[in-house]
Amino acid sequence: MGVREYGLLYWVVVGVLALLVASPVLSRVLVYPRTEFFTELWLLDADHGARNYPFNITRNENYSIYLGIGNRLGYCAYYMVQVKFRNQTQPAPTSFGPIESRLPSSLPSLFNMTAFVADEQVLEIPITFSINYTLNEQFSEVELFSLRLNGVQLNMSDYTLSWDADGKAFRGFLFFELWLYNADTNSFKYHGRFVGLRFNMTVPV
Amino acid sequence: MLSYGRFVIAVSCVLLLVFAVLFVSPALCYNEHEAKAAVEATESKVSSCYGTVFEAEKAGANVSNLLSVLNEAGWFLSKAKLAYSQGDFDSAVAFADNCSSRLDGIVAQAESLKLDAERAGHWDFMVNFVGSAVGAVCVVVGGFAVWVFLKKREEIRERV
Numbered sequence: 548m549g550v551r552e553y554g555l556l557y558w559v560v561v562g563v564l565a566l567l568v569a570s571p572v573l574s575r576v577l578v579y580p581r582t583e584f585f586t587e588l589w590l591l592d593a594d595h596g597a598r599n600y601p602f603n604i605t606r607n608e609n610y611s612i613y614l615g616i617g618n619r620l621g622y623c624a625y626y627m628v629q630v631k632f633r634n635q636t637q638p639a640p641t642s643f644g645p646i647e648s649r650l651p652s653s654l655p656s657l658f659n660m661t662a663f664v665a666d667e668q669v670l671e672i673p674i675t676f677s678i679n680y681t682l683n684e685q686f687s688e689v690e691l692f693s694l695r696l697n698g699v700q701l702n703m704s705d706y707t708l709s710w711d712a713d714g715k716a717f718r719g720f721l722f723f724e725l726w727l728y729n730a731d732t733n734s735f736k737y738h739g740r741f742v743g744l745r746f747n748m749t750v751p752v
Numbered sequence: 753m754l755s756y757g758r759f760v761i762a763v764s765c766v767l768l769l770v771f772a773v774l775f776v777s778p779a780l781c782y783n784e785h786e787a788k789a790a791v792e793a794t795e796s797k798v799s800s801c802y803g804t805v806f807e808a809e810k811a812g813a814n815v816s817n818l819l820s821v822l823n824e825a826g827w828f829l830s831k832a833k834l835a836y837s838q839g840d841f842d843s844a845v846a847f848a849d850n851c852s853s854r855l856d857g858i859v860a861q862a863e864s865l866k867l868d869a870e871r872a873g874h875w876d877f878m879v880n881f882v883g884s885a886v887g888a889v890c891v892v893v894g895g896f897a898v899w900v901f902l903k904k905r906e907e908i909r910e911r912v
Contacts, residue, residue: 561895569888661826
């Protein structure tokens with residue numbers, strides 16, 4: 548038997564061996580590059596689910612939620628979460644159109660939380676809050692005093708909620724806007740994302 | 753009439769109170785300008801540390817621990833800013849100091865991690881990229897050389 552008869556088998560073995568040796572290079576060269584860079588933002592209830600979000604709020608009672616940030620930007624990011632509260636008539640952040648051109652709410656931030664998240668990592672921030680408020684029967688509105696968020700007392704003395712005749716409730720909205728640090732301008736820019744909770748502020752009869 | 757001992761104690765207490773008012777209190781009270789300067793300096797330090805950590809991560813370093821420290825420091829910075837906005841300048845400076853002390857040494861750690869990552873990256877490139885590519889070429893060239901050698905040996909045998 549000659550060498551030529553085994554030629555095909557020989558070159559197949561050589562080829563497979565070459566591919567095996569070249570596999571570290573090929574694994575880098577043939578990987579499809581990342582083309583989508585974005586941030587995920589979510590809220591979960593106290594059980595890490597999406598069912599039992601706080602809705603009926605009682606004065607000074609503690610409620611727990613989780614705020615999650617997933618970084619898929621391709622670099623470790625420096626975020627700022629602005630905590631805001633609004634009633635039904637105050638402006639919410641915009642929710643439509645391209646995410647880059649969405650606008651934050653013009654309301655002042657009650658508190659700014661910073662968050663540093665590595666690329667392809669997730670940061671979950673446990674949040675415990677309670678709201679101190681009272682019913683002003685004369686004007687039929689709820690007057691808010693303060694929001695206690697993770698042990699930090701935030702003044703809400705300018706906030707009032709009027710009676711929603713359709714929903715038969717005093718409606719309030721707590722929301723979290725995501726801002727992203729830009730090293731070139733040394734400032735934060737709205738990242739087009741927000742999550743929030745809708746409340747029914749219950750008052751003792 | 754007070755006894756001499758009681759008189760000395762009373763005078764000492766009064767002097768202590770006077771000194772406390774004159775020296776201790778001013779040291780603990782910060783005005784708006786000082787608080788603003790402290791918060792801004794700390795904010796700048798956080799940004800600077802983030803920049804260093806960013807560079808370390810870009811070089812391939814695992815910066816999870818450094819980001820945890822930055823998150824802790826960021827929480828104090830948030831509280832410092834809130835205290836400042838509420839006019840509580842002492843707390844603002846205290847939180848800013850807390851934030852600043854959390855960040856001590858983070859730049860050195862980030863730079864060290866960056867250097868390690870660059871070294872590891874270079875070694876990884878040489879072994880896994882260059883070594884692998886050269887190895888594959890060697891396998892093909894070696895295979896061809898062996899093939900030529902075997903063919904020639906067979907030809908010589910056939911002639912004989």
